[in-house]
Amino acid sequence: MFRLISRCSRRAYHSTSHPASNIIVNKRTPQGVLFSKALDYVPKYGFSKNSINAAVADLGYSDSIQSAVSALSQHSPEYGLVLFWLQSQRQKLYDHALNENADFHSIGDEYSRAAYLIKERLGYNEPIIDHLSEALSRLILPYNWQLSLEELHNLSDDIAFYAGDESNDSAWYAKRFLLSTIYVKSELFMLQDSSAGFERTHAYVDESVAAMKSMGYSYSSVEQWAMFNAISIVNLIKSQLTRG
Amino acid sequence: MTFARSLSTSSKSLAKTAKTAAKPSEIVYGPLSKAQKAYLDRVIRVDQAGELGANYIYRGQYMVLAAQYPHLKPVLRHMWDQEIHHHNTFNRLQTQRRVRPSLLTPFWKMGAVAIGAGTALIGKEAAMACTVAVETVIGGHYNQQLRVLTNQYGVNVYDKETGDKVAGEELKISPEIQEMSETISTFRDDELEHLDTAVAHDADKAVPYMLLTEGIKMVCRGAIWTAERI
Numbered sequence: 001m002f003r004l005i006s007r008c009s010r011r012a013y014h015s016t017s018h019p020a021s022n023i024i025v026n027k028r029t030p031q032g033v034l035f036s037k038a039l040d041y042v043p044k045y046g047f048s049k050n051s052i053n054a055a056v057a058d059l060g061y062s063d064s065i066q067s068a069v070s071a072l073s074q075h076s077p078e079y080g081l082v083l084f085w086l087q088s089q090r091q092k093l094y095d096h097a098l099n100e101n102a103d104f105h106s107i108g109d110e111y112s113r114a115a116y117l118i119k120e121r122l123g124y125n126e127p128i129i130d131h132l133s134e135a136l137s138r139l140i141l142p143y144n145w146q147l148s149l150e151e152l153h154n155l156s157d158d159i160a161f162y163a164g165d166e167s168n169d170s171a172w173y174a175k176r177f178l179l180s181t182i183y184v185k186s187e188l189f190m191l192q193d194s195s196a197g198f199e200r201t202h203a204y205v206d207e208s209v210a211a212m213k214s215m216g217y218s219y220s221s222v223e224q225w226a227m228f229n230a231i232s233i234v235n236l237i238k239s240q241l242t243r244g
Numbered sequence: 245m246t247f248a249r250s251l252s253t254s255s256k257s258l259a260k261t262a263k264t265a266a267k268p269s270e271i272v273y274g275p276l277s278k279a280q281k282a283y284l285d286r287v288i289r290v291d292q293a294g295e296l297g298a299n300y301i302y303r304g305q306y307m308v309l310a311a312q313y314p315h316l317k318p319v320l321r322h323m324w325d326q327e328i329h330h331h332n333t334f335n336r337l338q339t340q341r342r343v344r345p346s347l348l349t350p351f352w353k354m355g356a357v358a359i360g361a362g363t364a365l366i367g368k369e370a371a372m373a374c375t376v377a378v379e380t381v382i383g384g385h386y387n388q389q390l391r392v393l394t395n396q397y398g399v400n401v402y403d404k405e406t407g408d409k410v411a412g413e414e415l416k417i418s419p420e421i422q423e424m425s426e427t428i429s430t431f432r433d434d435e436l437e438h439l440d441t442a443v444a445h446d447a448d449k450a451v452p453y454m455l456l457t458e459g460i461k462m463v464c465r466g467a468i469w470t471a472e473r474i
Binding site for chain 2: 013014015016017018019020021023157161165166167168169170172173
């Protein structure tokens with residue numbers, strides 16, 4: 001259980017003085033160079049060996065680079081490419097959140113910010129939407145799902161952090177879990193969505209985030225009510241005792 | 245011989261500071277290692293849980309003792325306010341540094357109120373003995389963290405423009421880590437002040453003193469071990 005928890009929070013500590021500690025994906029490693037090139041071919045060939053082959057040919061590398069890259073991980077190169085794609089989209093979202101001119105910074109409410117970020121992230125799927133179901137089917141394979149889930153939680157943690165989450169207790173876990181579920185179901189909704197500019201997906205995200213907000217509100221209201229009643233009961237007993 | 249060596253190292257470090265030409269704005273600190281990040285992650289999580297515990301222990305004590313002993317009220321209030329400040333500081337660090345809070349937070353809250361109110365119900369001396377036990381463990385724990393933060397957190401420094409390693413400035417501690425060390429050492433001093441206050445208020449007159457303090461110390465150590473991990 002310890003390992004599972006620590007695996008889920010691999011990139012947890014966010015440094016302020018050591019900028020290089022916060023890099024999500026390093027595009028200068030051999031794998032990074034190859035996969036970033038391969039991503040250019042994904043809209044055409046999908047998350048397949050063909051994209052990687054095309055990238056190798058494009059960069060003028062020898063074919064042996066493929067075995068060097070696949071030796072680094074236990075997973076298939078195709079899965080590596082999917083994961084690399086997810087990480088680089090997360091990096092893109094980070095850069096977007098840092099961009100001072102983005103509309104994002106004029107939104108005040110934490111939940112609206114989270115909804116904005118989810119929609120922004122879903123927007124990054126558009127160029128490869130035809131190959132998205134293929135990517136998802138790779139993510140949920142039994143020997144991949146643990147790493148995929150970790151990546152999903154990293155995404156929801158990023159979204160919660162950029163949205164300005166300041167919870168210090170179980171709410172921290174609840175928010176991230178709910179954001180993960182909202183993201184996954186919105187992505188599945190997006191696969192079926194044929195409306196122009198994915199308007200219905202956007203409406204769906206807004207609706208889900210609003211439901212999450214009202215859930216949080218009702219939980220804290222019940223908590224407040226219970227606390228008030230607990231204190232009242234103690235005081236009532238005290239007053240009855242002093243009367244004798 | 246040790247004298248000569250310490251003199252030579254001190255003169256070397258003097259020369260080093262004289263040579264330092266790079267201003268803080270022109271340098272960039274190298275990345276933290278995985279182990280360094282993991283330790284900081286633990287430090288913030290356990291300290292947040294610890295200060296939460298302290299906050300709620302004083303809340304429990306205050307609930308029981310404030311009405312019975314008016315002369316203790318300002319003393320307890322002062323200590324409680326300091327703990328609230330500590331707790332808020334670590335809450336802020338936890339959200340800013342993106343550290344996961346302890347999964348057992350609701351349990352820590354209940355346990356801390358129970359310890360605070362429970363010892364206060366035994367008597368004001370027992371409550372003070374509880375403070376002695378808790379603050380002793382926390383003081384030692386903070387000292388341990390400070391030792392690691394000062395000894396293990398040097399990183400290489402790079403020039404911002406060229407990206408080259410700045411010579412003569414190996415293993416420098418970044419302002420981020422320095423700030424954290426300062427926070428922890430201030431809090432440690434506050435905690436030890438509480439320890440003195442508790443001793444001055446007859447903590448040692450609590451009846452099963454050894455049993456109380458050693459028992460609570462054991463509970464605290466167990467809680468620290470758990471909060472670091474879960």
